Amino acid sequence: MKTSNDIRDAFVDFFARHDHEVVPSSPLVPHSDPTLLFVNAGMVQFKNVFTGLETRPYARAVTAQKCVRAGGKHNDLDNVGYTTRHHTFFEMLGNFSFGDYFKDVAIELAWTLITKEFQIPADRLWITVYHTDDEAFDLWRRIAGLPQDRVIRVATSDNFWSMGDTGPCGPCTEIFYDHGPEIPGDPPGGSRECGDRFVEIWNLVFTQYDQTGPDERVPLAHPSVDTGMGLERLAAVLQGVHDNYDTDIFRSLILASAEVTGSPPNGEHAVSHRVVADHLRAVCFLIADGVLPSNEGRGYVLRRIMRRGMRHVHMLGCQEPAMYRLIPTLVAQMGQPYPELIRAQPLITETLKLEETRFKQTLDRGLKLLEEEMAKLAPSAALPGEVAFKLYDTFGFPIDLTEDVLRAEGRGVDKAGFESAMERQRAEARASWVGSGGAATETVWLEMRERVGATEFLGYDTEVAEGEIVAILKDDEQVERIAAGESAAVVTNQTPFYGEAGGQVGDTGVIFTGEGAEFAVDDTKKHVGDVQVHLGRLNAGVLKLHDIVEMRVEGERRRKLRANHSATHLMHEALRRHLGKHVAQKGSLVAPDRLRFDFSHPKAVTGEEIRAIEAAVNERIRRNGEVVTHFMVPDDAIAAGALALFGEKYGEEVRVVNMGGDQGERFSVEFCGGTHVRRTGDIGLFKIVAESAVAAGVRRIEALSGAAAVDHMEEQDRRLREAAAVLKVAPGDVPERVAALAGERKRLERELAEARRELASGARGPAEAPPFKEVGGVKYAARRLDGVPPKELKPMADEIKKQIGSGVVAIVTATDGKASLVVAVTDDLTARLDAVEFVRAGAHALGGKGGGGRPDMAQAGGPDAAAADKALAAIEEALAAKAKAA
Ligand code: SER
Numbered sequence: 001m002k003t004s005n006d007i008r009d010a011f012v013d014f015f016a017r018h019d020h021e022v023v024p025s026s027p028l029v030p031h032s033d034p035t036l037l038f039v040n041a042g043m044v045q046f047k048n049v050f051t052g053l054e055t056r057p058y059a060r061a062v063t064a065q066k067c068v069r070a071g072g073k074h075n076d077l078d079n080v081g082y083t084t085r086h087h088t089f090f091e092m093l094g095n096f097s098f099g100d101y102f103k104d105v106a107i108e109l110a111w112t113l114i115t116k117e118f119q120i121p122a123d124r125l126w127i128t129v130y131h132t133d134d135e136a137f138d139l140w141r142r143i144a145g146l147p148q149d150r151v152i153r154v155a156t157s158d159n160f161w162s163m164g165d166t167g168p169c170g171p172c173t174e175i176f177y178d179h180g181p182e183i184p185g186d187p188p189g190g191s192r193e194c195g196d197r198f199v200e201i202w203n204l205v206f207t208q209y210d211q212t213g214p215d216e217r218v219p220l221a222h223p224s225v226d227t228g229m230g231l232e233r234l235a236a237v238l239q240g241v242h243d244n245y246d247t248d249i250f251r252s253l254i255l256a257s258a259e260v261t262g263s264p265p266n267g268e269h270a271v272s273h274r275v276v277a278d279h280l281r282a283v284c285f286l287i288a289d290g291v292l293p294s295n296e297g298r299g300y301v302l303r304r305i306m307r308r309g310m311r312h313v314h315m316l317g318c319q320e321p322a323m324y325r326l327i328p329t330l331v332a333q334m335g336q337p338y339p340e341l342i343r344a345q346p347l348i349t350e351t352l353k354l355e356e357t358r359f360k361q362t363l364d365r366g367l368k369l370l371e372e373e374m375a376k377l378a379p380s381a382a383l384p385g386e387v388a389f390k391l392y393d394t395f396g397f398p399i400d401l402t403e404d405v406l407r408a409e410g411r412g413v414d415k416a417g418f419e420s421a422m423e424r425q426r427a428e429a430r431a432s433w434v435g436s437g438g439a440a441t442e443t444v445w446l447e448m449r450e451r452v453g454a455t456e457f458l459g460y461d462t463e464v465a466e467g468e469i470v471a472i473l474k475d476d477e478q479v480e481r482i483a484a485g486e487s488a489a490v491v492t493n494q495t496p497f498y499g500e501a502g503g504q505v506g507d508t509g510v511i512f513t514g515e516g517a518e519f520a521v522d523d524t525k526k527h528v529g530d531v532q533v534h535l536g537r538l539n540a541g542v543l544k545l546h547d548i549v550e551m552r553v554e555g556e557r558r559r560k561l562r563a564n565h566s567a568t569h570l571m572h573e574a575l576r577r578h579l580g581k582h583v584a585q586k587g588s589l590v591a592p593d594r595l596r597f598d599f600s601h602p603k604a605v606t607g608e609e610i611r612a613i614e615a616a617v618n619e620r621i622r623r624n625g626e627v628v629t630h631f632m633v634p635d636d637a638i639a640a641g642a643l644a645l646f647g648e649k650y651g652e653e654v655r656v657v658n659m660g661g662d663q664g665e666r667f668s669v670e671f672c673g674g675t676h677v678r679r680t681g682d683i684g685l686f687k688i689v690a691e692s693a694v695a696a697g698v699r700r701i702e703a704l705s706g707a708a709a710v711d712h713m714e715e716q717d718r719r720l721r722e723a724a725a726v727l728k729v730a731p732g733d734v735p736e737r738v739a740a741l742a743g744e745r746k747r748l749e750r751e752l753a754e755a756r757r758e759l760a761s762g763a764r765g766p767a768e769a770p771p772f773k774e775v776g777g778v779k780y781a782a783r784r785l786d787g788v789p790p791k792e793l794k795p796m797a798d799e800i801k802k803q804i805g806s807g808v809v810a811i812v813t814a815t816d817g818k819a820s821l822v823v824a825v826t827d828d829l830t831a832r833l834d835a836v837e838f839v840r841a842g843a844h845a846l847g848g849k850g851g852g853g854r855p856d857m858a859q860a861g862g863p864d865a866a867a868a869d870k871a872l873a874a875i876e877e878a879l880a881a882k883a884k885a886a
Contacts, residue, residue: 061096
């Protein structure tokens with residue numbers, strides 16, 4: 001028996017041998033189609049190639065594409081479990097020709113593959129073609145040699161495939177497999193509901209047109225081919241079973257579900273096991289592709305699938321979370337072709353377990369309430385909308401979960417009542433909203449959020465994506481369009497642009513349309529929590545509401561932002577380890593060119609500490625560990641050691657970013673919605689460039705990472721080399737040389753001061769008495785020493801005092817147009833002579849006011865340097881008067 005993995009390989013191999021490029025499955029979240037919730041067909045990733053907007057280096061391709069049909073236009077969620085071949089997640093095998101081969105080769109390849117390679121007997125195969133497509137009809141007759149009655153013309157849209165309301169489309173031909181007379185059902189061509197005997201296994205679309213409007217269709221420049229075959233259906237055929245759920249992958253999941261829940265795989269609980277197996281695949285693949293449970297958009301579809309699965313686990317009699325225990329079985333089955341499952345296994349496990357644990361708390365109570373309410377109803381009466389709303393609002397029951405419970409009872413829900421209860425709650429929320437910004441503008445955003453919903457952020461996984469314009473604001477007014485030259489705020493349903501939050505600045509980049517519009521995004525902001533707003537200017541063309549646009553984040557800038565943000569996390573942890581656990585974030589800026597981090601710490605961080613912190617961060621960078629993100633309940637995350645901002649309000653779930661750890665050891669674990677590097681090695685290098693105080697007890701560190709850090713260090717190196725050249729030594733000898741020069745300078749300064757002192761004292765040598773005159777019986781030594789630094793005057797005065805033994809010393813210096821004056825009185829005279837009094841007399845002569853000091857030493861200054869000699873004379877006069885009086 002061929003396993004599903006063998007079949008996938010055989011399909012891809014066959015087309016590779018026929019010159020098809022093997023293209024990997026695109027992620028489930030369509031980056032190139034904003035109108036789709038999830039990728040739901042193989043051709044989605046090639047949409048623009050068919051219409052000619054995009055070219056690829058190949059004209060033939062083959063894929064095994066992951067698809068999800070839940071929540072959107074193609075919603076199979078309600079059927080899953082109750083039929084043999086509906087799935088929320090499935091794989092579509094397909095071959096594609098982009099203007100290369102057309103109908104004949106497509107039919108020939110398909111026929112060869114299924115009848116020769118896969119050896120499906122031709123007499124089990126039935127074909128449908130579009131009723132007017134004589135060419136396809138004839139080709140089937142000629143290539144496959146099928147009799148007339150086995151090629152059926154179908155006039156309905158079943159045989160005309162279109163991607164959506166617009167986009168590539170064309171007639172198609174379908175291959176059906178006859179599972180045999182023991183299964184009821186009619187041949188194709190009749191109603192689709194006629195039994196399960198004849199199952200469509202492969203759809204070959206001859207993509208010939210581009211649907212441009214409701215009634216308008218233009219021929220494509222190059223007719224193309226898009227085929228799609230459900231791997232699960234093909235596996236059922238090749239494994240000789242009729243039911244997709246009996247194929248190898250589903251069987252192993254169902255058996256694992258039986259083992260974990262302790263409920264037999266077949267029999268009364270078969271439906272629940274199927275639901276669990278199917279939903280587990282969707283959940284795991286969606287999380288691996290970046291979707292996480294939330295109350296909006298894609299995240300809510302995921303949550304609905306999860307909770308529907310959990311209710312079936314509950315029906316299987318399992319009291320404990322169980323779905324997450326099936327993950328290893330799925331990874332064993334599908335991890336090899338889809339390694340993203342292996343990479344994301346810890347995240348999937350944690351996310352699913354958390355959702356199961358939390359929902360468990362309200363599931364029982366909700367089901368009890370539902371039972372009580374049903375007991376009150378007449379047989380087959382619908383459940384009142386109010387009750388369904390209460391289940392949704394209080395117990396977290398998505399509406400389809402409630403419907404799934406009611407289905408067993410043959411009941412529905414009063415949907416209109418549910419909607420009006422929902423609307424009432426919205427109106428209340430609107431009335432009580434207290435915004436953070438200006439009330440008027442916040443109201444605009446709040447209303448917009450209600451109308452267009454939250455913006456889906458795709459920027460963790462991609463920097464390029466398509467979006468649909470859902471609002472344009474010019475000067476806070478909503479407009480339908482803007483023209484070249486106008487500035488505006490543009491909102492799209494999804495975006496790769498990061499709106500400023502958590503210190504990380506907003507992204508910049510460009511938004512284009514196919515019609516030549518080019519909007520330069522200068523900044524991206526977030527309003528009312530999750531409406532992302534692109535601010536900028538339309539450089540060319542016209543931008544209109546509902547345009548489908550391509551959005552490109554400026555990649556190099558974003559790379560720098562990621563590196564700086566991750567470096568901030570590593571530094572935060574390094575600070576805590578080196579300075580202590582009191583270190584708490586007080587502010588943070590993550591810009592493309594630098595990072596700034598404010599934190600609580602009572603004193604300056606020493607140079608030695610800075611070096612140690614830098615070394616610790618760089619060491620974690622070199623370990624090059626993966627950066628792993630999880631979603632957790634805030635309390636659990638904090639209990640597990642995650643760093644949260646004190647006083648910050650967090651939602652029901654928080655994103656937790658782990659990095660720098662090694663082999664089970666945790667390093668940085670922080671709540672963060674920002675964008676980060678994939679591995680710490682991507683940061684490259686970390687360098688602190690400044691440390692300062694911002695407020696009492698708060699320090700600030702500024703740092704660089706990556707190329708900016710390298711540039712900084714190169715600049716430092718250049719300066720060192722320049723200094724070495726001036727000093728005429730090797731760069732390595734600069735510190736020694738500078739130390740020697742500094743020592744030398746100190747010695748020279750000392751000698752110079754000494755020389756000045758000698759000069760001041762007027763002595764030729766120690767033996768000779770200094771010049772002074774007797775004034776009223778007191779020795780008076782007066783000096784004028786221009787150019788001597790004022791701070792040297794006092795030691796000079798002391799020196800002269802020592803030399804004259806008893807008397808009054810006055811030194812004046814005129815420097816830079818100002819005069820400074822010092823007067824000293826020897827201790828034996830201070831009882832009757834006051835240095836302060838003399839210095840004031842001198843200062844007065846210098847045009848200054850005041851002067852001060854002690855009786856033995858006083859100083860003053862004055863603006864009139866030219867009066868220096870007069871000052872000395874004034875002091876002499878004052879001394880004469882004083883001496884006489886005494
Ligand atoms: N696009 C077609 C389908 O989804 C064939 O691949 O059925």
